[in-house]
Amino acid sequence: MSREAEVRYHADQEISKSYPELLDKARQAEETLLELRAAAADDIELLAAGRELDRALTGALRAAEAGQRATFGVKAYDDRIARRKARATPDGRMWTDEVDRLRTLREANRLWGIPSVPRPVPTTR
Template sequence: MGLIGRKASAEALRQHAADEETARRLPELLEAARQAEHAFHEAQRDDPEADTPEVRRLSAALDTALTDAMRAAYAKQRALIGPRGYDDRIYRRKRSARPEVKEVTSLAESLLTLRERHRLHGPGGVLREPVA
């Protein structure tokens, strides 16, 4: 059977439904990340050298918010590709070239970069020393 008549598997349909549900939350998760970032930077601005429990708590909240938003963006990417994309790599690759998928992919990668930069530089805004 060729690719034209191929249907998505039951597991792919289940994963797609879960990704659509997660993707619906993307706007609220992006707003939560913005708020967490604002609160973290406000605390840092008040005392840039402080490594207080409050700054660490806000740093962890920012990390969590960025992670949740990034996961939702990747879920939206998979949802836009469609259920066949879970089973068929060629179909997934072709659908990944669509402008709306590229836009969401760019957002997800930006969120990943922000999270990793935050993890590397930590609450104090300086590169953490590697653990020996």
């Protein structure tokens, strides 16, 4: 176990502590986006809400990834086999599933949740 792995482990533990708050922030951003869609808001408002949801999901995803790495343990930072074994534990599986779920939500939001605002096409004369 290297000193760098131990430092990264402790940093990941600290980052993962903020996961519940970041997840709540993402839920609130999603509710806001859904409310705006239901109210038939204009594209500018939907764009802002979609980008806010993307930022919130990215923050929650980073905290979940940190929690996943911290759950795997210090040895997993340096050893691929230890990381793979840790992923097969119940806690490791739970964090891996959560990371996958958040990635899927973020990608779905990027594909379908953030509207593209039409911009005028410049004319050449």
